Amino acid sequence: MDHSAHHTSTAHDHTTHEGHHGHAGQAMSHGGQGGASWVMAAKATLHCLTGCAIGEILGMVIGTALGWGNAPTMVLAITLAFVFGYSFTLFAVRRAGLDLKAAIKVALAADTVSIAVMELVDNGIIALTPGAMDAHLSDGLFWSALLGGFAVAFLITTPVNKWMIGRGKGHAVVHAYH
Numbered sequence: 001m002d003h004s005a006h007h008t009s010t011a012h013d014h015t016t017h018e019g020h021h022g023h024a025g026q027a028m029s030h031g032g033q034g035g036a037s038w039v040m041a042a043k044a045t046l047h048c049l050t051g052c053a054i055g056e057i058l059g060m061v062i063g064t065a066l067g068w069g070n071a072p073t074m075v076l077a078i079t080l081a082f083v084f085g086y087s088f089t090l091f092a093v094r095r096a097g098l099d100l101k102a103a104i105k106v107a108l109a110a111d112t113v114s115i116a117v118m119e120l121v122d123n124g125i126i127a128l129t130p131g132a133m134d135a136h137l138s139d140g141l142f143w144s145a146l147l148g149g150f151a152v153a154f155l156i157t158t159p160v161n162k163w164m165i166g167r168g169k170g171h172a173v174v175h176a177y178h
Helices: 038-065 070-095 100-128 140-166 170-177
Strands: none
Touching: 038 070, 038 100, 038 140, 038 170, 070 100, 070 170, 100 140, 100 170, 140 170
16 A cells, blocks of 8 residues: 555654554555564464364364374364365455455465464474374363464464565455455
């Protein structure tokens, strides 16, 4: 977004425009390249984490309930994490008026890297936690590894999202639609 029409000098405090045009927490420079605040990156990551967590937990529950082994359960959980992660964005941009094809493109652009990093970290932690892959849904080890993995994934994915949003990528592509 070009704010040059608002400026009479080169010195300008961009924090006065927080919330301007739906870009709360995003500082925009005069060159049109956006920076991202940690708050904005954390919100984007939390949005992604919510969809991922729903999908992943659902996949773990289904795979465990069906008596599947670790590999097929993990594949289902990761697949559902992507489905739910994309669905949250898809729903929001469809509600903003995009047709399905355009909405799918926006969701893929907005969430793919974030979901992939989150799933890699989260599932890596679960796989590396001794006994977690064989723990049952009723075991504290299962839930502590899963929730701990989500927490670490959030901490690692937030800077990735900050970097991407600051370059107009990732969740930044969604901002035009809300």
